[in-house]
Amino acid sequence: MELHEYPRPANDTGIGIHWAPGYAAAVGMAKLREVWIPELRALGVKWVKIYNHDGALDFAELLLAEGIMPIVRLYRPTPNPGRLSLREIVFVDSFVRVGVRYFEFNNEPDRDSEWKGGRVPSNGLELVAEDSIVNMEAILERGGMPGVPALSVGSTWDLVGKIVALGRKDLFDGPVWQAVHNYARNRPIDYPFDIGNQEGAAFTERFYRTVADEAWEENAWRGRSLAEVNRLRMDRCAPGLTLREDHAGWLAWQHFDALNRHHLGRSLPILATESGYVVGDDSDARYPAATPNLHMAQTLELCRTLMGTSTRFPAAPDFLFCAAFSVIANQQLGGSSAWWEKFAWYSNRWPGGSLPIVRALRAEPKAARKWQGAAGGAPLLTLRGAVLNRRAGAPERPALILERDGIQMASTLVDPNNRYLLNELGPGNYTLRVEGYDIRQPVTLSADQLEMVVNLDVGKPAEVISRSLVEGRVRGGSGASLRLLRTGDGEEYLTTAREDGAFRFIDLPPGAYS
Numbered sequence: 001m002e003l004h005e006y007p008r009p010a011n012d013t014g015i016g017i018h019w020a021p022g023y024a025a026a027v028g029m030a031k032l033r034e035v036w037i038p039e040l041r042a043l044g045v046k047w048v049k050i051y052n053h054d055g056a057l058d059f060a061e062l063l064l065a066e067g068i069m070p071i072v073r074l075y076r077p078t079p080n081p082g083r084l085s086l087r088e089i090v091f092v093d094s095f096v097r098v099g100v101r102y103f104e105f106n107n108e109p110d111r112d113s114e115w116k117g118g119r120v121p122s123n124g125l126e127l128v129a130e131d132s133i134v135n136m137e138a139i140l141e142r143g144g145m146p147g148v149p150a151l152s153v154g155s156t157w158d159l160v161g162k163i164v165a166l167g168r169k170d171l172f173d174g175p176v177w178q179a180v181h182n183y184a185r186n187r188p189i190d191y192p193f194d195i196g197n198q199e200g201a202a203f204t205e206r207f208y209r210t211v212a213d214e215a216w217e218e219n220a221w222r223g224r225s226l227a228e229v230n231r232l233r234m235d236r237c238a239p240g241l242t243l244r245e246d247h248a249g250w251l252a253w254q255h256f257d258a259l260n261r262h263h264l265g266r267s268l269p270i271l272a273t274e275s276g277y278v279v280g281d282d283s284d285a286r287y288p289a290a291t292p293n294l295h296m297a298q299t300l301e302l303c304r305t306l307m308g309t310s311t312r313f314p315a316a317p318d319f320l321f322c323a324a325f326s327v328i329a330n331q332q333l334g335g336s337s338a339w340w341e342k343f344a345w346y347s348n349r350w351p352g353g354s355l356p357i358v359r360a361l362r363a364e365p366k367a368a369r370k371w372q373g374a375a376g377g378a379p380l381l382t383l384r385g386a387v388l389n390r391r392a393g394a395p396e397r398p399a400l401i402l403e404r405d406g407i408q409m410a411s412t413l414v415d416p417n418n419r420y421l422l423n424e425l426g427p428g429n430y431t432l433r434v435e436g437y438d439i440r441q442p443v444t445l446s447a448d449q450l451e452m453v454v455n456l457d458v459g460k461p462a463e464v465i466s467r468s469l470v471e472g473r474v475r476g477g478s479g480a481s482l483r484l485l486r487t488g489d490g491e492e493y494l495t496t497a498r499e500d501g502a503f504r505f506i507d508l509p510p511g512a513y514s
Contacts (some may be wrong), residue, residue, distance in 0.1 A: 009069040011368040013305030016324035024056035026334025040178035044366040049273045049324040061098045073104040080115045096143045105135045129162040150179035154248030177269040182252035185283040190243045191249040200237030201496045202230040211288045220288040226239035258411040267319035276325040301490040307367040350473030359434040382423040382451045389459020471504035486511045
């Protein structure tokens with residue numbers, strides 16, 4: 001089934017929200033209509049992940065009437081191992097009758113807490129894949145669209161690959177999609193490609209103090225000095241790190257799409273059903289904890305990428321249908337779990353009863369996502385080829401990584417014959433590289449050339465056609481911010497000087513700069 005054939009809400013922004021845990025209509029349908037539906041409209045929300053199907057039928061019907069697409073989780077505590085019961089299948093029939101199509105039937109099955117007995121068995125992946133095949137068939141037979149279960153953040157499981165290995169690649173010919181949980185932790189939006197992770201770039205005194213001075217209930221730096229933070233950034237930087245090694249962040253959908261392209265030769269729709277930043281998260285000591293203002297700024301930028309209005313990051317690809325930020329509210333929607341309250345956008349913990357993102361997103365101009373595929377714009381292009389003369393001791397199946405302006409746009413693994421395929425690409429200038437080799441090959445895809453073949457010979461030093469590099473040192477410039485301006489069109493490039501004042505700008509296109 002093609003991406004453009006899956007149902008989407010009218011004037012889709014791609015902005016979604018994870019509804020309160022517990023019963024969806026706990027505060028009553030009248031309050032949902034009079035208070036919460038207007039809030040969803042003001043935020044531009046077009047997708048709502050419903051945590052628990054039980055008692056949610058009227059709410060799902062209300063959302064559909066308002067032009068909002070529900071994603072219904074068929075809730076089962078500790079669902080593994082196990083398959084949908086007759087009672088849950090009857091619920092599927094009821095939801096399909098009112099117009100619901102997207103269903104989840106499992107949740108993070110790679111975690112011990114999701115298993116009866118409290119431990120993932122050694123053959124857990126295979127058991128989950130077998131149960132998923134049965135559950136997907138049951139939902140498909142009733143006119144629903146099942147989601148491949150979401151895994152925990154950073155998981156190494158490959159459920160699509162296991163289902164294909166079990167001989168059921170045919171399931172993906174139907175309206176199947178993939179759920180992803182891509183909590184960003186406290187990492188930048190472009191992690192692991194950000195300059196802090198790749199080069200250990202230092203934070204400036206100004207940034208450190210701005211974050212430290214924000215008035216909230218915690219210390220964003222957890223007591224670490226600027227020197228300690230910058231030392232951590234340098235000591236733990238990981239030049240060349242890709243999503244294949246660490247996809248615990250917002251860009252996890254790129255990792256799963258690369259796997260899907262490898263197994264299926266195409267993308268599956270990905271719906272990030274738990275997503276975004278959580279105030280207070282401090283998972284990575286190289287970055288500040290997510291303060292309310294950082295949460296606001298980064299979440300707002302994510303919404304802009306979903307709408308295609310960001311000036312900092314590329315528009316979300318067609319296959320990333322939505323991101324359901326977690327969670328809209330907990331106690332204010334009748335939730336009783338104290339643990340979930342830390343996730344809530346609307347909470348009495350915050351001045352005025354909500355986080356800053358609520359006010360910022362209300363004020364943000366809303367834009368419907370533009371379809372980038374053949375159904376509504378430029379044609380989708382294919383890049384294929386082979387990796388030749390791989391050296392002994394190199395990765396058995398290296399990754400091919402396609403980047404644009406330093407941001408990873410697509411990746412895939414070579415097949416057993418050392419061939420690769422990257423499809424559903426937009427026109428533009430890219431850089432193609434092979435994991436484990438110092439080769440960067442410029443590639444230009446044009447709309448009048450639907451397919452391009454690029455073979456990469458990695459067996460001998462290649463003549464690399466690279467873009468420019470500007471580097472130097474600022475005396476006494478530890479942590480200084482530097483801006484490079486291309487005078488012809490005003491394009492700006494930013495970087496930060498290291499502790500010794502050294503700086504560099506990489507991959508610069510031709511032009512005159514100041």
